[in-house]
Amino acid sequence: MRTxxxxxxxxxxxxxxxxxxxxxxxxxxxxxxNPFLIHAHNVIIDLxxxxxxxxxxxxxxxxxxxxxxxxxxxxxxxxxxxxxxxLTGFDNVLPTHQGRASERILFELIGGPGKVIPSNAHxxxxxxxxxxxxxxxxxxxxxxxxxxxLRHPFKGxxxxxxxxxxxERVRPENIPVVMLTVTNNTCGGQPVSLENIRQVKxxxxxxxxxxxxxxxxxxxxxxxxxxxxxGYSQTPVKAIAREMFSLAxxxxxxxxxxxxxxxxxxxLIRDPHLFKxxxxxxxxxxxxxxxxxLAGRDLEAMAQGFREVVEEDYLGYRxxxxxxxxxxxxxxxxxxIEPPGGHAIYIDASTFxxxxxxxxxxxxxxxxxxxxxAGIRSxxxxxxxxxxRAKASMELVRLALPRRVYTQSHFDYVAExxxxxxxxxxxxxxxxxxxxxxxxxxxxxxxxxxxxx
Numbered sequence: 001m002r003t004x005x006x007x008x009x010x011x012x013x014x015x016x017x018x019x020x021x022x023x024x025x026x027x028x029x030x031x032x033x034n035p036f037l038i039h040a041h042n043v044i045i046d047l048x049x050x051x052x053x054x055x056x057x058x059x060x061x062x063x064x065x066x067x068x069x070x071x072x073x074x075x076x077x078x079x080x081x082x083x084x085x086x087l088t089g090f091d092n093v094l095p096t097h098q099g100r101a102s103e104r105i106l107f108e109l110i111g112g113p114g115k116v117i118p119s120n121a122h123x124x125x126x127x128x129x130x131x132x133x134x135x136x137x138x139x140x141x142x143x144x145x146x147x148x149x150l151r152h153p154f155k156g157x158x159x160x161x162x163x164x165x166x167x168e169r170v171r172p173e174n175i176p177v178v179m180l181t182v183t184n185n186t187c188g189g190q191p192v193s194l195e196n197i198r199q200v201k202x203x204x205x206x207x208x209x210x211x212x213x214x215x216x217x218x219x220x221x222x223x224x225x226x227x228x229x230x231g232y233s234q235t236p237v238k239a240i241a242r243e244m245f246s247l248a249x250x251x252x253x254x255x256x257x258x259x260x261x262x263x264x265x266x267x268l269i270r271d272p273h274l275f276k277x278x279x280x281x282x283x284x285x286x287x288x289x290x291x292x293x294l295a296g297r298d299l300e301a302m303a304q305g306f307r308e309v310v311e312e313d314y315l316g317y318r319x320x321x322x323x324x325x326x327x328x329x330x331x332x333x334x335x336x337i338e339p340p341g342g343h344a345i346y347i348d349a350s351t352f353x354x355x356x357x358x359x360x361x362x363x364x365x366x367x368x369x370x371x372x373x374a375g376i377r378s379x380x381x382x383x384x385x386x387x388x389r390a391k392a393s394m395e396l397v398r399l400a401l402p403r404r405v406y407t408q409s410h411f412d413y414v415a416e417x418x419x420x421x422x423x424x425x426x427x428x429x430x431x432x433x434x435x436x437x438x439x440x441x442x443x444x445x446x447x448x449x450x451x452x453x
Contacts, residue, residue, distance in 0.1 A: 067297030099254025189341020360430025
């Protein structure tokens, strides 16, 4: 069959409150043109993020009922550890309440002034936690990542030659770790090949540097390896994921993505000395090492989620859903990052609203337009997110698809809304920031629109 259907049935439904364009215009103004500040019940289709927005399975809900809430030595933790050891090969596992907690612990231990941490592309919270420690975050993506419509199978790759030159220039003693984000969120949800991970690992080995994965979307990355990288078409996704982790010395994971849960994270570390220090810090700030700021029921849901996420029927449907939406936008002439990534479609806002300069945030203008026209909440990844001290490499709007939440008709609605806004794009107006924090300003910044419609 050519049609890839959702590999699940719907047992419970949640109503969507329908709003009018007039209502949404008022809601947007009250939220100061920032979708993060809109109440969720005023959103028709929520594509703000895929983080923590998944629908859990019947087996996950069943696991919640057997969660062991013991403060120390919870049986739910040991079940989670067993699943992760089988999936990743790591013995040293720390649960945290979400990915940024894992990042904070890691970079508080290894970061600090004078340290520099290279990556294919750090995402916002990773960069913020690195910089909060006093260290510097540096992105080294391959050149192909900067051209949205260029189709390259692994645009998430790190530029290996640039990495080696960077290490020589900065000196290994100033680099506590090399990071690889899989898939590469900042560059459009694009995958990283196993060959690239091996090459980066070889460089790290030559300079005696540890390699850590930001592995929030490791299963989606493994699916792309299976379908795009020569020699892996018959390899099970779980085996590919295991090979990815085998090349790493550690990993930070937000289980709110490929863990298929609404809360939870992980910190995986091979070095026993560093793991001991991480345990001590986690006890200080998160909780005991066998719950890490989570309830036992959350640990159970995570354990089951990590089993389900490598199921190939699920991954085939997941990636095809993103591709389906991307194809509809491309057919309408809307520029996106191509090929479509694993968890989101990234609209090229610089070509969608060429009359709005970067300093007036074209991505945020498209975000506001989508909410006004159809009640769709999305996220700017461009000059707003980059902040005042960095220059955005691209002006993007991310349409992040929550896992197992929306059906094909919802995606048809999203595509229709994007096309209608595209036809009316000359009406979009630039914005300016009137209030914002110094760090991660996109979450809470207030804007006002500029000029006449």
